[in-house]
Amino acid sequence: EPEVTQTPSHQVTQMGQEVILRCVPISNHLYFYWYRQILGQKVEFLVSFYNNEISEKSEIFDDQFSVERPDGSNFTLKIRSTKLEDSAMYFCASSLYTDTQYFGPGTRLTVL
Amino acid sequence: ELKVEQNPLFLSMQEGKNYTIYCNYSTTSDRLYWYRQDPGKSLESLFVLLSNGAVKQEGRLMASLDTKARLSTLHITAAVHDLSATYFCAVDMGDDKIIFGKGTRLHILP
Numbered sequence: 001e002p003e004v005t006q007t008p009s010h011q012v013t014q015m016g017q018e019v020i021l022r023c024v025p026i027s028n029h030l031y032f033y034w035y036r037q038i039l040g041q042k043v044e045f046l047v048s049f050y051n052n053e054i055s056e057k058s059e060i061f062d063d064q065f066s067v068e069r070p071d072g073s074n075f076t077l078k079i080r081s082t083k084l085e086d087s088a089m090y091f092c093a094s095s096l097y098t099d100t101q102y103f104g105p106g107t108r109l110t111v112l
Numbered sequence: 113e114l115k116v117e118q119n120p121l122f123l124s125m126q127e128g129k130n131y132t133i134y135c136n137y138s139t140t141s142d143r144l145y146w147y148r149q150d151p152g153k154s155l156e157s158l159f160v161l162l163s164n165g166a167v168k169q170e171g172r173l174m175a176s177l178d179t180k181a182r183l184s185t186l187h188i189t190a191a192v193h194d195l196s197a198t199y200f201c202a203v204d205m206g207d208d209k210i211i212f213g214k215g216t217r218l219h220i221l222p
Contacts, residue, residue, distance in 0.1 A: 033210075043147075043155065043200060043212040056209040091154060098143065098204070099162075103155040 002026045004104035006092050012110045016081050021107045023075045023092030029102075031095045032075045034067065036060075036088040037106075043091070049075065082111045114139055116203050118213035126221050128190050133216045135184040135201035143204035144184050146175050148197045149215070155200070158186075191220045 005024045013019050025032050034046040047057040047067055054067065066078045075094075079086055089108050093101040115138040125131050135144070146158040159168045161177035161184060168175050172195065174187045184201055196219050202212040 042214045043202070045210045045212070048209070058209065093155075099160045100157045101145070102157065105154050 004092055004094055004102050006090075006104035006107050008107060009105065010108045010110070012112065013082055015084055015111055019079050019082055019109065021077045021079075021090050021092075021109070023077070023094075023104055024073055025075055025092065025094030026096075026102055027073070029094035029096050031055075031098060031101075032067075032069070033093040033095075033101060034077045035091045035093065035103075037091065038088045046077070079109075082109075084111050087111045114205050114211050116201060116211045116213040118201055118216050120216060121214060122217050122219075124219045124221060125188075125191055127192055130190065131188050133186040133188075133199055133201075133218075135186070135203075135213055137182050137184075137203045137211075139205060140179070140182075141203045141205060142179070144177055145202040145204075145210070146184070146186055147200045147202065149200065150197050158199075188218075193220050193222050196220045 004026060007022045011019055032049040035043050036046055037043045045058050047061045048055045049067055064080045068076050087110050089106045091106045092104040095101045117136045119134050144161045147155040148158055149155050159175040161175060164179040166177045172189045177184045198215045198217045200212050200215045202210050204210050
């Protein structure tokens with residue numbers, strides 16, 4: 001069964017450093033999303049992406065964040081200058097249409 | 113302010129009992145999701161509800177949507193231990209901006 005994959009599973013970085021989180025969505029899916037979840041807390045929507053552009057973003061998704069689909073298979077989330085409060089679990093999801101979203105296993109980001 | 117409120121936030125129940133989790137939201141929406149999350153794991157999609165009066169069932173779980181009341185329910189019938197998890201509702205507020213509730217941590221006692 002096709003699944004969403006994410007790399008790395010755990011990323012440790014120093015405050016102020018740039019990180020890139022990678023996702024490979026399900027191959028025929030058209031809609032892509034990033035969410036984050038601070039440990040044990042609620043899931044927060046970051047951004048949705050369709051037709052090679054951002055379709056919606058939350059207040060969290062400020063100028064420090066960007067997304068890209070560089071090669072038609074990967075979907076990346078870049079944080080330019082990480083802050084301590086960016087420490088969280090980051091989930092990528094994809095969907096064929098705007099219905100059932102399939103989530104990847106997540107990347108745990110730890111900012112020191 | 114866009115709000116999605118779930119209750120209860122914690123629920124401990126005996127196997128074999130029935131219970132309902134409620135999800136209220138503050139603005140109009142045409143799409144509501146229910147997800148399950150096991151500890152330390154990712155989210156698993158359970159239901160997508162697209163219209164008023166929608167009802168979907170999978171095993172012991174049944175979800176419904178009342179868009180006029182801005183309320184969705186997730187009903188658990190004859191709970192079993194395997195259903196222990198955290199359940200999230202999430203509401204599409206338009207243009208794929210999705211707001212999650214805080215989650216309901218369900219613990220089913222054998």
